[in-house]
Amino acid sequence: MSQSKVSVAVVGATGAVGREMLAVLAERGFPVSELRPLASKRSAGSEIEYDDRTHTVEELTPSAFEGIDIALFSAGGDISKEFAPHAVAAGAVVIDNSSAFRMDDAVPLTVPEVNADELRDHMQGLAPKQGTIIANPNCSTIQLAVALKPLHDRAGLKRVVVSTYQSVSGAGQKGMDELWEQTVQLLNQKAITPNKFPHQIAFNCLPHIDVFLENGYTKEEMKVVLESRKILGLPELPITCTAVRVPVFACHSESVNVETERPLSPEEARELLTESPGIVVLDAPGDNQYPMNFKLAGSDATYVGRIRKDESVAHGLNMWVVADNLRKGAALNAVQIAEIVAQERNYILQ
């Protein structure tokens, strides 16, 4: 029942997250026996690099998953909804970066540092070679959950108020191109025309990510609320979010206000977070050291700084949380999930 290597499909291999997935698979030495990059008909035939070899992108079709062990999806919710069932039918474990299945009770929503056990239980409940879907959470939610989990375990989360400062890379390559182009146009006193974003993004803060829902929140804001509750296993957690796109290329930053049930000093929180998996504490204001998006692009950890006591409640903390949304917020988290799947399936990891 074991095999030494894993056949991996990457759906959306030419997108910003897809390319990052390929990079992370190679960096971490994931034991890929066959790599099958898949994309829309438009991108099929193009070439991508993986592990110093050139691969031709194949067209995504219902039969494209034959012989695939793990299929990493990052091509939007509609593609996932249409093609993930075919991958599952072919016996693949789908790790889906879209929001299509995240809130499905039967689907694990996994941040390995937080709830790897649930994923392991899920995998152990399947027959060998049985396909399944694992959901990769929303980018802003992943870094938040990583930072909140140790605080919850120690002091009990009572309420969380989050305001985000999200980079344009969360909107993919087109988002990054649009910030660059609009910036050049505005510096040259030229008019700009929004395309990927609903309004100008260069030199602007846009309090609007994803679509608006009936309750006045954006879908992005409700992802943070609902997915955080599911990942942390706290279905009633009082949490609210304001999600804002800011004119930076990489990494999401978050101003996080945490109220805990029990006392937790900034010193204790700092020590606790320093010892927690996937977290780097960068918190030396005297030396002007705190996490900043421009420095952390390409990094793997969730960075936490500006940890200080919030005197406006009995037990409160403020903190500033930054991570690369394409890596920990998407590709890296997906590959970490793939590593757990590979362990559970007795594939031999290097």
Added chain:
Amino acid sequence: MSQSKVSVAVVGATGAVGREMLAVLAERGFPVSELRPLASKRSAGSEIEYDDRTHTVEELTPSAFEGIDIALFSAGGDISKEFAPHAVAAGAVVIDNSSAFRMDDAVPLTVPEVNADELRDHMQGLAPKQGTIIANPNCSTIQLAVALKPLHDRAGLKRVVVSTYQSVSGAGQKGMDELWEQTVQLLNQKAITPNKFPHQIAFNCLPHIDVFLENGYTKEEMKVVLESRKILGLPELPITCTAVRVPVFACHSESVNVETERPLSPEEARELLTESPGIVVLDAPGDNQYPMNFKLAGSDATYVGRIRKDESVAHGLNMWVVADNLRKGAALNAVQIAEIVAQERNYILQ
């Protein structure tokens, strides 16, 4: 005891706020009999435009306030501390934009829409022609107080959590120049050297405005906390702030989470704010309408949008508050104070 016109000194007339003060005085037809622009020795002799006339900037000296009725100061705390007493001794009403006197119990800290009465009482307690100091609050605090006051009067503020998205114009002309220059350099793949800001500001969020204090907060964050309490007359108000510089040229944006003592629906809040002085509600998410800094540069109002119920507390609201920090956050608020002073001193306003 009345005079038809007012002699006005502007200290720091060549700075970003000083120039905006001159523009606002002219726009609002403030009855200036004599304008005396004052600045450091370095800027003395330079020329500025006011009301279609050219004025030569004079050097700021202890004796520069002879015959001045109102002195608008915006040249930093050290200049205010040194020269405001001379202006007061000369019988001038100092309206000071620095933080030097804001928390002094004897000094009114005024946002006209919020606590004009306190300023009137203060003026009425003075002898005719007696000099005094009135403090103009911190930019991010002014717009926050304008938005919070009607909510407090209706439903009672219980707790406020603020995260700011502040423009580089808050750091003056040098801040704006630095964002422009760094942006051009980075787009041209050149290295940048931070000067006005502690780190790169182009394409970066900098969770650090003003200096760090012993409690881990920045001075900017504590200004929001302490000044809001004083302006709103709520010395114990539970309020906390995270202040972040973002790469935009104009206007400060704020993600404001408000907990009230009594119920207040988003609909009621929207109606209430719409009727409140100095506020424009811009809140039609279905039409992608919400306040955005790039559109609101040069405007006078405090703009509020994204008003929605926060379900994480009994009575909670989230909102997004934007204002031009050089105008309502500085120059306009100072001139509004000057208008009240002029009324109280029986100067005849146009």
